Amino acid sequence: MTGQALLEGESHHEGTTVILSGVRDSVTTDAQGRFTFDNVPPGTHTVEAHRSNYEQAGNTLEVQPGQTTSVDLSLSRRQEALVLQAPALTVQRGHLKLTGSGFGEARGTSRVSIGGVDAEEYLSWSDTEVVVRVPGSLVPGEQEVVVTPAWTGSPPPPRRCECSGSGPSRMRPTGALASCRTTPSPSGARPTP
Structure with a gap:
């Protein structure tokens, strides 16, 4: 599974933690907000992106055997963030x-x-x-x-x-x-x- 988690209003998107249900490890986004999970078992999964001062973003998706699934997420800044x-x-x-x-x-x-x-x-x-x-x-x-x-x-x-x-x-x-x-x-x- 591949994806991108973008921070609204930012040009650098690295450092966002992404969690996928059914997978033990989390991953961190690169400067373009990209992330990858390898060897994801087929089935329905929930992907969530977390970052300090941003609202959590998530989506539910279906992973098919032998296919790459892609997801795009957008995290909006919390209004109280300084x-x-x-x-x-x-x-x-x-x-x-x-x-x-x-x-x-x-x-x-x-x-x-x-x-x-x-x-x-x-x-x-x-x-x-x-x-x-x-x-x-x-x-x-x-x-x-x-x-x-x-x-x-x-x-x-x-x-x-x-x-x-x-x-x-x-x-x-x-x-x-x-x-x-x-x-x-x-x-x-x-x-x-």
Whole structure:
């Protein structure tokens, strides 16, 4: 059996887990969202695709002996999903620019904390970019960046996702995490955005 599980609105589709009833192992999609199950027994099977921050997608299909069966699945992003990218390096009292999606058009009561210290100065806020001033009291070193979005109505259950390093990271709402390394500003130097 072959198939493709695509993430709506994305250009890279790798990393989705696909499960097929009647088969013990799961498979993971490649960059194009393709997946393959070998030696699938004939009969009716259910295929399901799972990915963090996406709604599960599935389909029931009939596998015939000696034939290749194909299925296409599409996973839609959960509305409450927050996508965050944080730089690996930032400077005390400098600007920290977070990019992604799902921050909300206005800050409202949303907040950003760096190393457990809430940012006090928000330089800009949009659905795709947040810029805050790094607190001067922050100790140099690797720090957690936590975005806590404002919610209207009941918030989803708390979920945390952690990463570190310089690559982009997919995050979740309510305590979305990333890591950045802070370095002291050179004496007399003014940080630049």
